[in-house]
Amino acid sequence: DVKVTQSSRYLVKRTGEKVFLECVQDMDHENMFWYRQDPGLGLRLIYFSYDVKMKEKGDIPEGYSVSREKKERFSLILESASTNQTSMYLCASSPGLAEGKNIQYFGAGTRLSVL
Amino acid sequence: GENVEQHPSTLSVQEGDSAVIKCTYSDSASNYFPWYKQELGKRPQLIIDIRSNVGEKKDQRIAVTLNKTAKHFSLHITETQPEDSAVYFCAAPNTPSSGSARQLTFGSGTQLTVLP
Numbered sequence: 001d002v003k004v005t006q007s008s009r010y011l012v013k014r015t016g017e018k019v020f021l022e023c024v025q026d027m028d029h030e031n032m033f034w035y036r037q038d039p040g041l042g043l044r045l046i047y048f049s050y051d052v053k054m055k056e057k058g059d060i061p062e063g064y065s066v067s068r069e070k071k072e073r074f075s076l077i078l079e080s081a082s083t084n085q086t087s088m089y090l091c092a093s094s095p096g097l098a099e100g101k102n103i104q105y106f107g108a109g110t111r112l113s114v115l
Numbered sequence: 116g117e118n119v120e121q122h123p124s125t126l127s128v129q130e131g132d133s134a135v136i137k138c139t140y141s142d143s144a145s146n147y148f149p150w151y152k153q154e155l156g157k158r159p160q161l162i163i164d165i166r167s168n169v170g171e172k173k174d175q176r177i178a179v180t181l182n183k184t185a186k187h188f189s190l191h192i193t194e195t196q197p198e199d200s201a202v203y204f205c206a207a208p209n210t211p212s213s214g215s216a217r218q219l220t221f222g223s224g225t226q227l228t229v230l231p
């Protein structure tokens with residue numbers, strides 16, 4: 001059974017703080033993703049990674065960066081948190097690229113509040 | 116990139132009735148269309164998917180249909196039950212200029228409420 005674990009379920013930070021959201025998967029998946037989920041906007045891709053140290057921007061990368069030093073771990077970084085980054089953040093992983101391999105498995109989410 | 120539109124945003128049905136959620140996509144090369152269900156407070160989970168070489172796929176009370184010509188696909192839930200209440204997301208592959216369709220573009224979601 002695939003397990004995608006996000007380090008925190010709830011997080012409260014102050015404006016201007018540096019914030020780290022951590023995600024770990026235990027199935028040796030190639031691809032990992034960070035989304036933010038806001039009401040009425042669905043799941044919007046922030047960044048994804050298809051290999052260690054590789055990353056690609058998604059639809060809304062501004063204000064975020066990522067790090068993938070090990071295959072199983074993908075971190076989302078808010079360099080200077082702002083109130084408009086208050087949201088639910090979801091991490092996901094998928095096995096590979098070939099057809100049938102882009103099923104995504106999600107973590108439980110981190111609800112971040114920036115005050 | 117891919118653009119996915121999902122309708123309706125909210126849907127209420129009586130228990131036992133059917134529910135239909137529709138999505139359109141823009142990239143005619145897209146060949147894989149999953150549906151995810153997110154129950155309140157839980158993570159999204161894949162419930163069914165369809166590939167472009169078939170027009171319909173069923174799994175018990177849920178089915179997905181695909182019309183490649185019109186570039187739309189739909190989720191059908193029959194004999195709805197209270198536990199079907201959730202947010203449903205459709206998705207389609209997003210093939211960026213690098214050519215690798217690793218990403219999915221998600222629809223905006225449909226909140227389905229099944230009334231007892």
